[in-house]
Amino acid sequence: MTDDVLLVHGGTPLEGEIHVRGAKNLVPKAMVAALLGSEPSRLRNVPDIRDVRVVRGLLQLHGVTVKSGDEPGELVLDPSKVESANVADIDTHAGSSRIPILFCGPLLHRLGHAFIPGLGGCDIGGRPIDFHFDVLRQFGAVIEKRPEGQYLEAPQRLRGTKIELPYPSVGATEQVLLTAVLAEGVTELRNAAVEPEIVDLICVLQKMGAIIAMDTDRVIRITGVDKLGGYNHRALPDRLESASWACAALATEGNVYVRGARQLEMMTFLNVFRKVGGAFEVDDDGIRFWHPGGPLNAIALETDVHPGFQTDWQQPLVVALTQATGLSIVHETVYESRLGFTSALNQMGAHIQVYRECLGGTPCRFGQRNFLHSAVVSGPTKLQGADLVIPDLRGGFSYLIAALAAQGTSRVHGIDLINRGYENFMHKLTALGGNVELPNGELSG
C-alpha cells in the first residue's frame, strides 16, 4: 500500500451489495476460548482482519496449531501442544489489539502462569484494565507488574468467586467467563456486560462443555468444570461493520445491501436509523439500507452498554447526522474521548460543537470531569474534501464516509488502521461504486 493514503473523490452515492462476515468483537475471543479445550475447535465465518491475524500469531506462539478449514473463513484450532510452547517472542505479537489481556485465564489454567505484553486497541479514552486484574486476583491469581508487561501466576487451581463489576465492561465480563469455566466451584458475576458478542462467546463455551447461566439483571452464574472439549461454531455477524455501511449508504444518499447483517443484534441501531430518516428492509440473508430522499431528521442520542446504542456505532452515525436538518445531540457515555474525530469533520464544513457537560438525560461517569464527551451537530452542512489523518478504527471509517459524501477529493492518511476491523474495505468501497484510488493511480479495487 503506497504511503498508507487513500484518495477519495466524493459525491457518488454508494450503491450495490457487500458481504459482512463474523464479528471483530467475537471472533478473536472465540479463538482464545479454543485454548481452554482438550480437543480441536472449528470456528466459521472468520473475517480476514488484522485483529484475527494478531490473535492467530499469539495462539501459535503458545503452541496452538491454527489452520484453515474446508470452507472459506473456517479456522481449525488445535490446542493439544500448548504445554510445550515457547513464548519468548510474545511482545512482537501483541500488535494493535486488546485481546492479549484475555489470554490470562486460559493460560493460568493451562500453564499456571501467563505474561501479558502492552495492549493495543483504539485510542478513544484511557482504557484501563484494572477490572481485569481485580477479578483475576479474586480467582486467586498473583500479578506482578514489570516494565515489559504483566506476569501472572496461579499458585493453585483458580477458585470460583463472587464478583460485582463497577461498570458492565465487555472485556472484564469476558475475562470472568474465560477464567470461571475451568475454575473450581461456582462464580457469580453481577453487573455483567451482555453485548451480543458476549452471548455468542457463552454459546461457544457451552458447546465446549461449560455450564453458564444468564440470569436477569446482568447476573451470570458459571459452574466450573474440570475439562472442556472443542467447539464447532459459526461466528455471529459483525453488527458494527454492518451499521458502518448503513451510515455510509445514508450519508452518500445511496442504497447498500449488507449481506450477512442480522436484525436481532441491530434492533437498537435500526430504530435510530429509522428515526433519522433512513430506510431499511430486512430479509433472511441480510439488510438493505438506503436514503429514501428528502431531508433527514436531527435526533438526540446517548451511547450506552447493550441493549443501548453501541458506542462503536456513534462515529459513523455522526457523519450521517451532519446531513440531518436541525440540531442533533450526542452524549457518549462509554468512552470519555470518542468525539475528537469531529474536529476533522468541522474542517470539511460540518458544524459540530463538543461539550464537557452530559447533554443527555442521564448523567454519566464523565460529567464534570473535563471530558469533551457530548456533541451538538447542526445540519445539514455541505462537506468539502480535505486532508484527513485517521485517529482510530471507527473514526477512520467515518472519515471515509465523510470523504465519500463530500464534494471534491480527500486524502485520507493512515488507512491501514481500518484493516484492523473491516475486512477488504477497499474492495467493498469500489464494489459499491466509491471513487477511491491509491496515490500511485492504482484503483484500490
Ligand SMILES: CC(=O)N[C@H]1[C@@H](OP(=O)(O)OP(=O)(O)OC[C@H]2O[C@@H](n3ccc(=O)[nH]c3=O)[C@H](O)[C@@H]2O)O[C@H](CO)[C@@H](O)[C@@H]1O
Ligand atoms: C475488542 C472489543 O470487543 N472491543 C469492544 C469492547 O472493548 P472493551 O472490552 O475494551 O470495553 P469495555 O466494555 O471494557 O470498556 C467500557 C468502559 O469501561 C472502562 N473500563 C474497562 C475495563 C477496565 O478494566 N476498567 C475500566 O474502567 C473503559 O475505560 C470504558 O470506559 O467493548 C467496547 C464497549 O462496547 C467496544 O467499544 C469495543 O469495540
Ligand SMILES: C=C(OP(=O)(O)O)C(=O)O
Ligand atoms: C473500540 C473498538 O475496538 P477495540 O476495543 O478493539 O479498540 C472498536 O471496534 O470500535
